[in-house]
Amino acid sequence: MKLAALAALAAAAAVAGAESINSTQGLQNTECVASGGATKALFATKSEVKYAQLFSIEYHDTYKVVNDKAAKGTYVLYQCGSERPSVKGASAYIPIPVSSVAAWSTSAAAFIEALGAQDRVKNLGTSPSITSACLQELLADVIKPFDEGNATSVDQQEQSNTVVFNMIGGEDANTTNTVYSSEYLESSALGRSEWIKYFGVFFNAEERANALFDAISSNYECFTGKANSKYNELRPLIAWTSYAEPSSFNNNTAYWQISDAGYKYDLVRDAGARMLNTSDGVSATMFKSSAAFLKALTEVDIIIDESFVSYTYDKLLKNYGVSDADKKKYSWAAAGRVFRPDRIQSTAGGLDWFEAPVVFADALLQDVIRVAHPGFAKGAYSPIWFRDLSNNQAVAVVGASNCTNMYAASKDPSATCSSIDFQNADPTGSDYTGVDVSQTGDVVFDVTKSDIVSAAAALRTAGAAVIACLAALCLA
Ligand SMILES: *[C@@H]1O[C@H](CO)[C@@H](O)[C@H](O)[C@H]1NC(C)=O
Numbered sequence: 439m440k441l442a443a444l445a446a447l448a449a450a451a452a453v454a455g456a457e458s459i460n461s462t463q464g465l466q467n468t469e470c471v472a473s474g475g476a477t478k479a480l481f482a483t484k485s486e487v488k489y490a491q492l493f494s495i496e497y498h499d500t501y502k503v504v505n506d507k508a509a510k511g512t513y514v515l516y517q518c519g520s521e522r523p524s525v526k527g528a529s530a531y532i533p534i535p536v537s538s539v540a541a542w543s544t545s546a547a548a549f550i551e552a553l554g555a556q557d558r559v560k561n562l563g564t565s566p567s568i569t570s571a572c573l574q575e576l577l578a579d580v581i582k583p584f585d586e587g588n589a590t591s592v593d594q595q596e597q598s599n600t601v602v603f604n605m606i607g608g609e610d611a612n613t614t615n616t617v618y619s620s621e622y623l624e625s626s627a628l629g630r631s632e633w634i635k636y637f638g639v640f641f642n643a644e645e646r647a648n649a650l651f652d653a654i655s656s657n658y659e660c661f662t663g664k665a666n667s668k669y670n671e672l673r674p675l676i677a678w679t680s681y682a683e684p685s686s687f688n689n690n691t692a693y694w695q696i697s698d699a700g701y702k703y704d705l706v707r708d709a710g711a712r713m714l715n716t717s718d719g720v721s722a723t724m725f726k727s728s729a730a731f732l733k734a735l736t737e738v739d740i741i742i743d744e745s746f747v748s749y750t751y752d753k754l755l756k757n758y759g760v761s762d763a764d765k766k767k768y769s770w771a772a773a774g775r776v777f778r779p780d781r782i783q784s785t786a787g788g789l790d791w792f793e794a795p796v797v798f799a800d801a802l803l804q805d806v807i808r809v810a811h812p813g814f815a816k817g818a819y820s821p822i823w824f825r826d827l828s829n830n831q832a833v834a835v836v837g838a839s840n841c842t843n844m845y846a847a848s849k850d851p852s853a854t855c856s857s858i859d860f861q862n863a864d865p866t867g868s869d870y871t872g873v874d875v876s877q878t879g880d881v882v883f884d885v886t887k888s889d890i891v892s893a894a895a896a897l898r899t900a901g902a903a904v905i906a907c908l909a910a911l912c913l914a
């Protein structure tokens with residue numbers, strides 16, 4: 439999820455001409471049924487949820503019932519022209535396929551573009567943060583950004599669409615067409631990607647969604663299989679960390695955090711690495727001091743830094759409290775293995791991290807494998823999203839001019855795993871300096887309760903951070 443730059447804290451009629459979505463394959467029931475006509479089963483192709491925990495899809499003859507379990511939304515999607523059904527507890531009734539949609543979160547926009555349904559998008563929120571080149575081009579003259587400074591205008595824009603995709607806590611006043619999505623709360627890497635099916639049902643794009651997800655998941659499984667067979671005995675320890683400088687969002691008190699997000703455990707383990715587990719029952723461990731935080735990082739080989747601030751490697755070391763003399767104490771600092779998921783950015787500094795990798799879990803796993811096992815493939819293999827901060831690697835800026843086909847479905851940036859010949863790892867090589875061999879399990883670090891922000895305060899801070907996210911770029 440990305441909602442705008444966390445500056446302080448840091449989707450049926452097509453209008454796209456030749457590239458119109460119904461001119462290509464993968465859509466069913468693109469036409470409305472004759473008024474009051476259809477009662478027979480319309481949806482020959484169904485999407486079945488396998489990994490995602492937070493949504494469900496139920497098919498009936500002329501309608502679908504979609505549940506977003508996190509937001510507790512029940513959306514009734516009925517084929518346009520058919521009689522509107524009556525479903526107990528429905529939050530919204532939506533005629534499909536939808537031809538006019540708006541989205542507030544950049545990840546929702548990314549899913550819609552992966553379906554090739556961006557020709558249905560009329561309004562987007564947090565538009566400066568959008569990194570997709572083609573969405574940037576569409577935003578230049580086709581898609582209107584939400585008029586975020588004017589509530590009346592935003593209400594009008596929302597109401598002019600059939601569906602407004604939003605996030606829990608987002609602006610939804612005066613709308614009856616809000617649909618929440620919670621891909622960013624999903625606890626598995628493939629579960630996040632599977633939200634393509636959630637967005638697909640609104641466009642009757644089940645065929646596209648199923649095909650895309652099958653391709654992503656099989657490529658992902660191939661990567662997992664190869665990485666785990668090759669590198670089982672040589673698993674670097676990875677921690678996903680961040681520093682929050684004092685601000686109004688944290689009671690003006692800095693904290694240092696180690697992420698405990700479920701999908702990160704998947705990615706790390708599936709990449710043939712180990713995860714640092716500092717779970718204390720909150721969703722992440724927030725340390726009160728850099729000393730306590732650094733202690734937890736003692737055995738860590740690789741840091742993935744998600745701090746909201748962007749900075750140089752020296753600044754990270756300073757924020758983390760690591761002096762030059764102390765560098766040798768930490769495998770990650772001594773070897774210079776510190777990465778940030780901010781390599782691909784929009785002109786305005788929005789991060790692609792909240793777009794394409796949410797959809798394409800296979801490409802994301804490929805990136806994590808590259809970080810854990812730099813020589814996994816022959817030749818130079820650069821991560822797509824992870825930037826080598828320890829070498830102050832440059833960011834890659836994407837603008838509208840990088841778009842080649844505005845209405846084409848976005849492509850999976852992942853390499854095809856089956857064509858990669860995974861290389862053996864040399865435990866004595868410089869890529870693995872400091873890495874413990876023959877250690878296969880995650881490392882559980884027992885936190886001292888007095889060293890961390892209390893569960894209640896952490897939840898308050900997390901709540902404030904979520905609200906901050908709604909106005910900003912949100913790494914979580
Ligand atoms: C796409 O569908 C619209 C509305 O049903 C129709 O007007 C248009 O001709 C279709 N385009 C193509 C290329 O089939």
Ligand SMILES: *[C@@H]1O[C@H](CO)[C@@H](O)[C@H](O)[C@H]1NC(C)=O
Binds near residue numbers: 589590593611
């Ligand atoms: C909802 O609409 C009413 C009437 O137009 C307006 O007074 C109110 O400000 C709107 N609420 C929000 C939060 O936009």
Ligand SMILES: *[C@@H]1O[C@H](CO)[C@@H](O)[C@H](O)[C@H]1NC(C)=O
Binds near residue numbers: 588589590591594
């Ligand atoms: C807000 O938008 C409404 C509706 O488009 C418009 O009438 C009004 O003038 C705008 N207000 C400001 C302060 O721009």
Ligand SMILES: *[C@@H]1O[C@H](CO)[C@@H](O)[C@H](O)[C@H]1NC(C)=O
Binds near residue numbers: 689895898
């Ligand atoms: C905020 O900081 C002040 C001063 O350090 C402290 O007294 C107060 O308890 C803190 N509030 C919260 C909600 O942590």
Ligand SMILES: *[C@@H]1O[C@H](CO)[C@@H](O)[C@H](O)[C@H]1NC(C)=O
Binds near residue numbers: 703715716717880882
């Ligand atoms: C992290 O460690 C705790 C304590 O051992 C354990 O209960 C928890 O299941 C672990 N988390 C994961 C995701 O494996």
Ligand SMILES: *[C@@H]1O[C@H](CO)[C@@H](O)[C@H](O)[C@H]1NC(C)=O
Binds near residue numbers: 839
């Ligand atoms: C975008 O296009 C510019 C100009 O052609 C190019 O330099 C840049 O590398 C492209 N960005 C990406 C991320 O491909």
